[in-house]
Amino acid sequence: MQKELPVILVTNDDGIAAPGIRALVEAVKDLGRVIVVAPDSPQSGMGHAITIGHPLRLYRADIFDGIEAWQCSGTPVDCVKLAKDKILHRKADICVSGINHGANNSINVIYSGTMSAAMEAAIEGIPSVGFSSLDYNYNADFTVAKEVARTVTQRMLSAQLLPHTLLNVNIPITTPEDFRGLKICRQAYAKWEEEFDHRLDPRGKDYYWMTGKFLNMDDGTDTDVHALKDGYASVVPVKFDLTDYKVKEWLEKEWE
């Protein structure tokens, strides 16, 4: 009897028409039965948002050769939830998200729709991974990123992983020749320093565009920021138990 192919759920936050998700589909399509469920429009910065005040639309969108694909009007997390309940009718064997056009290392994991989609699957007990290229351009070269996505997906499918395993993989801007491989890292402590660009609309009313610069406050050599600077792809295992056990201990002594 033939072994059943693993079901690979593919999603992203840049929208189903982004080159990054096409690169990801190409990278993993012969590793299992690929099903794409992705937002119908760009959803960058949506974090773990879900849609509760509006209904959702879900349409077939067969824009990948021979691959079942759906587009959804909601957020990346909505896509994963809808895929489970209305499309797959079973648990996927792995969820891969991306390849994002832009970095999701360090604190970006919190704001990232790419990573939140993968986290939603991990909460469901599906080993999951988000891939992000540091090149945010529409025409980014995904050669190295595709190779990384394929290698990591293969390793995850063949390893005995804990069901809630979730990886945040970022790929530097580099060539296959200069690429130095994977590096297991921790999340660097960094933040965004926002400066809102204040403008006046044609009726003289104020409005603001969010702009910001990324500030790395962490000089550790074991961080994702450091690995990426050195030409590695960073691999940070991520968890969704946000309890701070150190502060918990302190509070138990002081407050109870």
Added chain:
Amino acid sequence: MQKELPVILVTNDDGIAAPGIRALVEAVKDLGRVIVVAPDSPQSGMGHAITIGHPLRLYRADIFDGIEAWQCSGTPVDCVKLAKDKILHRKADICVSGINHGANNSINVIYSGTMSAAMEAAIEGIPSVGFSSLDYNYNADFTVAKEVARTVTQRMLSAQLLPHTLLNVNIPITTPEDFRGLKICRQAYAKWEEEFDHRLDPRGKDYYWMTGKFLNMDDGTDTDVHALKDGYASVVPVKFDLTDYKVKEWLEKEWE
């Protein structure tokens, strides 16, 4: 010389007109100089979303007696970012978010705009806390929740806290007589089991409403779910370094 009053930034995700934020303002208004910056519309379930594809509006909204207040067209996280750059021009001494109409214990911390606003402030180095009542009704009785919010805010202002301290406080539906006090907890492992309600619009096209039920998969007695059932307000310290150090160790052995 008089000691300067602490600056208390108040925000929420139910919107500036929600009874919960009014209750919170009342609870803390004599503990410092209170400034409200909150969304102009309900933003439940927005998680850590930020607005990058649209500009933001920010207006005065002085609906609280004698308190400086602003409403913003963006997400809860946008409010905290705008408050820092365009309103406060200094670091707040504490950020309090809520009181949310509905529970944010356990896995809800991930989806919650209330908690994401507080987390954004904590990333900035401002001790922060989100308050949520298990009563999601518009006319919820906030008597106990206000008392809890006041006590926790006072304690946080007077303690030597680490700057990134972030607390997730949930308040059970109870009376002052039956309320059992604060309990320091860890986040319970739980998830939402979604069932999308499939309907047809007047033109015969499919659409879906997200519905779900909360599944607690965690029978620990040290969890927030357990404490709330016992009539305590749960206090979970939260962190934003999402690195899973256990999985990291395993990967370093197996993958590098």
